[in-house]
Amino acid sequence: MLLGVRHHGPGSARAVLAALEAYRPQAVLIEGPPEADALAALAADPAMRPPVALLSHVVDDPARAAFWPFAEFSPEWAALRWALAAGAEVRFIDLPAATSLALLPSPEELVLAEGPAAPDADPPGESGEPGEPGEEARVDPLAVLARTAGYDDPERWWEDAVEHRGEEGGDPLAPFAALAEAMAEVRAVHGDGGHPRDPAREAHMRLKVREARRAHERTAVVCGAWHVPALAGRTAVAADRQLLKGLPKAKVETTWVPWTHRRLARASGYGAGIDSPGWYRHLFTAPxxxxxxxxxxxxxxxxxxxxxxxxxxxxxxxxxxxxxxxxxxxxxxxxxxxxxxxxxxxxxxxxxxxxxxxxxxxxGDVLGEVPPDAPAVPLARDLARQQRALRLRPEALERHLELDLRKDTDAARSRLLHRLALLGIGWGEPAGSRESKGTFREDWRLRWEPELAVRVAEAGVWGTTVASAAAARAADAATHATTLAEVTATAESCLLAGLADALPVVMRALADRAALDTDVAHLAAALPALVRAVRYGDVRGTDAGALGKVAEGLALRICVGLPPACTGLDADGAAQMRGHVEGVHRAVALLPDPALRDRWAAALRGLAERGDRPGGAPGGIPGLLRGAAARLLLDDGRLDAAQVARLMGLALSPGTPPAEAAGWVEGFLAGGGMLLVHDQKLLALLDGWICGVPPAAFTDVLPLLRRTFAEFDPGVRRTVGELVRRAPSLAAHPAPRPTDPGLPGFAPTLDPTRAEAATHTVRLLLGTTTTTDLVTRGDGGAQDD
Structure with a gap:
């Protein structure tokens, strides 16, 4: 008995169950890899809850893998469960995974979860054969039948013809005979339909069917309706064996893994022919x-x-x-x-x-479950054990996880997620904290995808537990790193993941690379991660003293080599170096040595006041870097307003090329535009320079200015514009005189009387108001506030 079905069709599943109940076969043959025969009994385990998938991967190359998914409404799953309940023998008859995976030219061409396929044929890599690059467009047999019936939508035709067909009386095998006849006509016109490997697959199926028929009187074959004409035809055994002769084989492992409804949907890239797995499950469970x-x-x-x-x-x-x-x-x-x-x-x-x-x-977000005793690589078993111990259940729906590293359980969860990240298993993704920026808090977005099972299998080459595998992977990454920044990032990851065993190897690689690397840009790129690692070591209770010494050494070398490294850079190089300078500035502020912070401030001052040659001349320091250095010093209180005004006046002087002056403005104002709101002298200098830019050069500097002011908050841009609009003579009077009323709302000096009226409210906001203050002010003042 041949039962041609549509993969993941609830109508097909109900029809298969009715046919099996009527025919009562002694053996049920299902389209799937024969390596799964030993795993079939697990489908009857109460802990096995679909959707699930068979996963086969090459032992020596886990990236070469394929999935065969089953949903609750899949005809193959219904047949499998019926056979196990009825005591019938179960066999999978498709081409072995050992052969189909060996035929893949390279891991990059393996399709784990995508590739066009006919709804009743086998999607590559998930219901039968891994995809083959360069295959011709596949024929959709349901689309052909739907057009023949006068439908423009194959889904609607299938629902009308199969899914919505009631439980009618009569022969339960009649629908399968009709579908087989229709498929025979389609194949007569379209041949293999763009499935060049189907002849070998169908030859293997025929051999398995003959073998089962010799052993049992009644057999049932559940396969894609596309294959029924080929299995029903008469073909010589010798011809079938000749088709299979010489096919390569690889050593593979097969197991059950959880699957999701999202991975069954076309929108996820899986071409199983179902747009709505949640709806199909509903049709199957609520007839x-x-x-x-x-x-x-x-x-x-x-x-x-x-x-x-x-x-x-x-x-x-x-x-x-x-x-x-x-x-x-x-x-x-x-x-x-x-x-x-x-x-x-x-x-x-x-x-x-x-x-x-x-x-x-x-x-839908349904995620299947697999029994704990299902075969799995040791790493997967250790991961499952830790997930249970830490109460981190894998879920298909994205969830937000907030961790407080001062708590033992949360700290252990953080270590697990960081170790998985080191292994390339992206179950969790760091998310920005919404409430706290402290180092004792972490935010994660968690979402389990089925293909992570392949990543776990791949990571199994590094060790049998998550901790040992992550440590081995970190040591290898540090040893083979090509840049200093990669080594420092690995060191940071080791501290985040609590991999003390890997730190000695990483530290040796870090010391060797830091001693040999003389590129200031490389040192600057590496320092922030190293300083973060030192801080994380404090909050996580790990010894980061050695990292602190390396970080201080890198910072000293950056201070010495910064001015020469900033000389003679083009626009792109200056922009990249500016990012490095800002990163080093934040990192140095976190180091405990005040002398080192003074040394860095001196390096920035030398950069900001470097005026021996114009920035645009060969060997000069770009205005972007000089402006950025001035702003960093101003924010740290190491330059006052008068000193900054002098630097701005020099940078915006008529002798400076307009493009270079615009670069200085961009670097200086990158920290925000509130400075212009509160310092009219700087605003006047900037306004006067913009008004004096020659028309021929204005077009060149306009993009820089637009980019600079676009980074301001909308309210700051509006306020700066209002200040300039209300004072057309701002450039002519950069510093308002005491007798000059100035701009409305902006007095040249502080008004003590008006300021005193606001002090009480400020004290309330700061929490420094006492009972004596309230009594002194009296009821009237309190009411005013």
Whole structure:
């Protein structure tokens, strides 16, 4: 008995169950890798909850892998569970994974979760064969049949012909015979349909079917309907064996792994032919009144989001969906009718809640589960053990995790996530903290994807536990690093991950690389990560003293080599060096040595006051760097307003090329524009220089100025514009005289009387107001405040 199905079709699954109950075969043959025969019994384990997938990977090269997913509504899964419950023998009859994976030219050409495929054929890398680069466009047999039946949508035709077909009486094998006849006609026209490996696969299936028929009187074969004509035809055994002769083989391992509904959806890149796995699961689990039950689910979801949806909305939506189905000539309302009805009745025509419904219900976030005793690499077992111990359950839905590193459990969670990141297993992604910037807090976004199982298998070459594998990977990364910044980043990762065993190797590589590297840009790029590592060592209780000494040594070398390294740079080089200078400035501020901070300030002052040659001349320091250095010194209080005004006056003097002066302005104002709001002298200098730029040069400096002022907050830009607009003679009077009223709202000196009126409110905000202050002010003052 040949049962041609559509992969992940609930109608096919129900039809398969009915056919198996009627025929009662002694052996059930399922399209899938034969390596899974030993794993079939696990499908009956109560802890096995679909969606799940068979994962096969090459032992020596885990990146060469393929998935065979099964959902609750997959006909193959239904057949597998029926056979195990009925005591029938189960065999997988597709081409072995050892052969299909060996045929891959390279790991880069392996398709783990994408590739076009016909709905009832085998998507590459997930339901049968790994994809082959350069394959011709594949024929979609359902699209061909739908066009023949007068439908423009294959999904709608399949729902009308199969999914919405009621439990009719008669022969349960009749639908399979009709579908097999239709597929035979399609294959007669389209040949292999763009599946060049199908002849070998079907030859292997035929051999397995013959073998099962010799051993059992009644056998049932569950496979993609596309293959039924090839399996039903008469072919010589010798011809089939000749097709398989000489095919390569690789040593593979196969296991069960959790899968998700999102990975079954086309939107995720998996071409299984189902756009709506959540809807299909609903059809399979709710065969009676599916539309009514669906509307109830939708209403429940919208209510959880605080949208006003009542039972009356549900009743009206069901009526509208059934009416639309009748008008469109459909036997039952499908997803299209249900969606139109929900949009009109429950969502008031808005697509915003419809996006939520599609994400949560039509597709869904269901994540399968696999029994703990399923075969797995030692690293995967250790990871699962730690996930259970730390109560970090893998979930398909993205979740936000806030960690307080002062707590033992949170610190252990942080170490695990950082170790996985070192191994390239991206379960967690660091997220910016919303409330605290302290080093004792971490924010993560967690989301488990099925392909992470492949990453775990790949990382198994580094060790049998997460800790040992991460330590070995870190030591290897430090040894083979090409830049100093890579070594310091690895050192930081080791401290974050608590890998004390790997630190000696990383420190030796760091010391060797730091001693030989003379490029100031490399040193500057490496220092911030090294200083962060020192700070993390403090909060995590690890010894970072050796790293601190290396960091101080790097900082001293940067101070000495900074001026020469900033000389003669072009625009791109200056922009890159500016980023390095700002990073080093933040890093040095975190080091405990005040003498080192003074040394760095002296280096910045030398950079800001370097005026031996114009910045634009060969060998000069670009204005961008001189302006940035001046701003950093000003923010640290090492330059006062008068000194900064002198530097700005020199930088914006008529003798400086306009482009160079614009670079100085860009570097100086990169720290923000509030300085111009509070210092009219600097604003006057800047305004006077802009007004004096020659027309021929203005076009060249305009992009720099636009880029500079675009980084200001909108309120700052508006205030600066108002100040300039209200004072057209600002350039002529850069410093308002005491008798000059100046701009409205901006007095030249402080008004003690007006300032005193605000001091009480300021004390309240700072929490320094006492009872004596309130009594002294009296009721009237308190009321004014």
């Amino acid at each position: 009676d009144r599916p539309v009514t039950r669906w509307m109830t689910k939708v209403a429940g979801l919208l209510r959880e989001e605080d949208l006003p949806v009542s039972s009356a909305h549900v009743i009206e939506a069901v009526r509208l969906a059934e009416t639309l189905a009748a008008m469109r000539g459909r036997p039952l309302a499908g997803l299209g009718e249900a969606t139109d009805a929900v949009r009109a009745v429950m969502c008031d025509g808005s697509d915003v809640p419809m996006a939520l419904i599609r994400d949560r219900l039509v597709v």
